Amino acid sequence: MVDHARRSSLSDDKATAEGPGSIREIDASVHDSLREMHGYMRLAREWDLRFEKMFRTGALSKWYSSIGNEATTVAAACAIEAGDSLLTLHRDSGAILRHYLDIHEILPGLIPETSSGRKSVGGDSRQRFLRLACQMLGRKHGFSAGHERSYHYNLIEEQHGLIHIGMISHLGSMIPVAAGTAFAFQQQGNHQVALNFIGEGATSTGDFHEALNIASVWKLPFILVIENNRWAFSTPTSQQYACHQLADRGQGYGIPGVQVDGNDPEAVFTVMSSAVDRARSGEGPTLIEAMLGRHRGHSEVDLVPADEQDGYSSQDPLDLVEKKLVDRSTLSVSDLAEIRNRCASLVMVLVDEAMSMPQPDPDLPRRIHAD
Numbered sequence: 001m002v003d004h005a006r007r008s009s010l011s012d013d014k015a016t017a018e019g020p021g022s023i024r025e026i027d028a029s030v031h032d033s034l035r036e037m038h039g040y041m042r043l044a045r046e047w048d049l050r051f052e053k054m055f056r057t058g059a060l061s062k063w064y065s066s067i068g069n070e071a072t073t074v075a076a077a078c079a080i081e082a083g084d085s086l087l088t089l090h091r092d093s094g095a096i097l098r099h100y101l102d103i104h105e106i107l108p109g110l111i112p113e114t115s116s117g118r119k120s121v122g123g124d125s126r127q128r129f130l131r132l133a134c135q136m137l138g139r140k141h142g143f144s145a146g147h148e149r150s151y152h153y154n155l156i157e158e159q160h161g162l163i164h165i166g167m168i169s170h171l172g173s174m175i176p177v178a179a180g181t182a183f184a185f186q187q188q189g190n191h192q193v194a195l196n197f198i199g200e201g202a203t204s205t206g207d208f209h210e211a212l213n214i215a216s217v218w219k220l221p222f223i224l225v226i227e228n229n230r231w232a233f234s235t236p237t238s239q240q241y242a243c244h245q246l247a248d249r250g251q252g253y254g255i256p257g258v259q260v261d262g263n264d265p266e267a268v269f270t271v272m273s274s275a276v277d278r279a280r281s282g283e284g285p286t287l288i289e290a291m292l293g294r295h296r297g298h299s300e301v302d303l304v305p306a307d308e309q310d311g312y313s314s315q316d317p318l319d320l321v322e323k324k325l326v327d328r329s330t331l332s333v334s335d336l337a338e339i340r341n342r343c344a345s346l347v348m349v350l351v352d353e354a355m356s357m358p359q360p361d362p363d364l365p366r367r368i369h370a371d
């Protein structure tokens with residue numbers, strides 16, 4: 001059973017996130033938090049860059065980039081614990097890596113051994129990381145046994161407190177499923193929460209409305225994070241919604257709706273922590289709109305207008321965090337280079353290992369349902 005009695009905050013700053021509802025001020029005090037988030041952000045970036053390179057050199061037939069989403073996904077995942085459910089889409093590798101892996105185990109000494117008070121999922125991190133690489137490469141050892149080469153899989157390891165429901169490509173369809181896991185937690189009375197990421201494109205679906213409405217009426221322990229990267233495939237936000245900001249929709253459901261700078265992990269963590277507190281204490285869901293940029297084409301091949309892309313590049317969340325760490329004298333430029341090299345080397349080793357692993361047996365019957 002997960003102990004949810006402790007409350008933690010990872011931010012050094014006292015940050016306020018106020019929405020139209022009742023998001024509270026978080027008093028933040030845990031040391032080395034930004035280093036922890038940075039470690040996972042850098043790992044997620046190197047993961048993405050590796051697969052992007054494979055895609056560009058023809059070794060991989062598709063890739064959906066998570067570059068630019070790391071501050072939001074890593075920081076949000078930092079606020080949940082073992083036992084909570086995580087529901088992700090195609091740009092959420094940061095949350096997956098943060099939730100699956102103990103960075104102290106896979107990269108000893110990379111970040112300080114301070115306790116965030118958060119109960120991490122158990123199990124063998126390296127094995128899980130290797131299986132994730134196998135999943136991306138369609139190997140037999142992947143979570144879907146090679147039937148799929150992306151994030152369309154579930155990984156439930158109850159003994160380790162890991163509940164990850166992978167993407168449903170119909171985007172908005174994720175939301176009622178996520179609210180459903182929150183409903184199950186509520187019925188069990190165990191104070192666990194469901195965290196679901198979606199893009200702003202999914203907010204135009206009926207599922208968005210239905211799930212948020214029922215989540216609010218039933219006060220479900222549910223947090224919906226919209227990663228608003230201003231594009232849904234080739235549809236810009238001007239063609240997607242006419243309200244001032246998507247966070248405002250929370251008011252219509254009677255729940256807090258908060259817009260946050262999705263390039264700032266400390267701000268995201270602060271808002272998320274408040275939402276998690278609210279959910280665990282039975283007060284119901286929160287809608288969070290994280291403002292990001294889409295740094296790549298939808299699936300790499302189409303393009304974001306050049307001037308817009310330049311703007312996003314100057315707001316790259318990893319660059320911003322690294323600058324902050326140097327400005328605060330937490331890390332030096334050479335420390336950052338070392339962290340980068342260690343993350344890149346680990347990803348390289350694991351991907352190479354996964355590449356050498358067996359392909360799925362083509363004669364095996366397709367598994368449609370879980371074993």
Ligand SMILES: Cc1ncc(C[n+]2csc(CCOP(=O)(O)OP(=O)(O)O)c2C)c(N)n1
Pocket residue numbers: 091169170171198199200201202203227229231232233294298
């Ligand atoms: C119901 C439905 N319509 C269309 C698609 C094709 N499609 C896949 S991703 C995508 C855009 C998603 O945009 P957004 O939700 O903003 O997420 P982003 O890719 O920007 O992170 C579309 C239209 C789909 N998967 N499901």
Ligand SMILES: [Mg+2]
Pocket residue numbers: 199200201227228229230231232233
């Ligand atoms: Mg989008």
